[in-house]
Amino acid sequence: MLNFYLGNIAESNHIFVIIFFLLIKLIMSIYAYTDSKKRNMQSIIWMLLVLLIPNYIGLIIYLVVRQNDDYLNCPNCGFKVKRSFKVCPNCNQPLTKICPSCKKIVKDDWNVCPYCTEILKKNNEKE
Ligand SMILES: [Zn+2]
Numbered sequence: 001m002l003n004f005y006l007g008n009i010a011e012s013n014h015i016f017v018i019i020f021f022l023l024i025k026l027i028m029s030i031y032a033y034t035d036s037k038k039r040n041m042q043s044i045i046w047m048l049l050v051l052l053i054p055n056y057i058g059l060i061i062y063l064v065v066r067q068n069d070d071y072l073n074c075p076n077c078g079f080k081v082k083r084s085f086k087v088c089p090n091c092n093q094p095l096t097k098i099c100p101s102c103k104k105i106v107k108d109d110w111n112v113c114p115y116c117t118e119i120l121k122k123n124n125e126k127e
């Protein structure tokens, strides 16, 4: 009778541990999803990789690949530049958009500068 009772406790603890690790995995995959979305990566694929590959290998792969993503190619000459660079060291192409009025860094898809309300004309309208 006592053995049966103890066995029951061990079993419920086991289920708790499984739920706990599933929860960690879920949080990690949500993190991979939101983080990769910010970096314009294939967020749904990364979320699934982190969720489905066992032993957190998916997350490790994501973190390694993500570091490489801190580099991008210059849109003008293709030179490998860091994301934090403001101009291309090879051809002096501006890599960040700057408001012509207040000289603050603005995002590429913004139409209006939120700092000084200047209308931002898109420089690279090739498409
Ligand atoms: Zn360049």
Ligand SMILES: [Zn+2]
Residues within 6 Å of the ligand: 099, 100, 101, 102, 103, 104, 113, 114, 115, 116, 117, 118
């Ligand atoms: Zn401005």
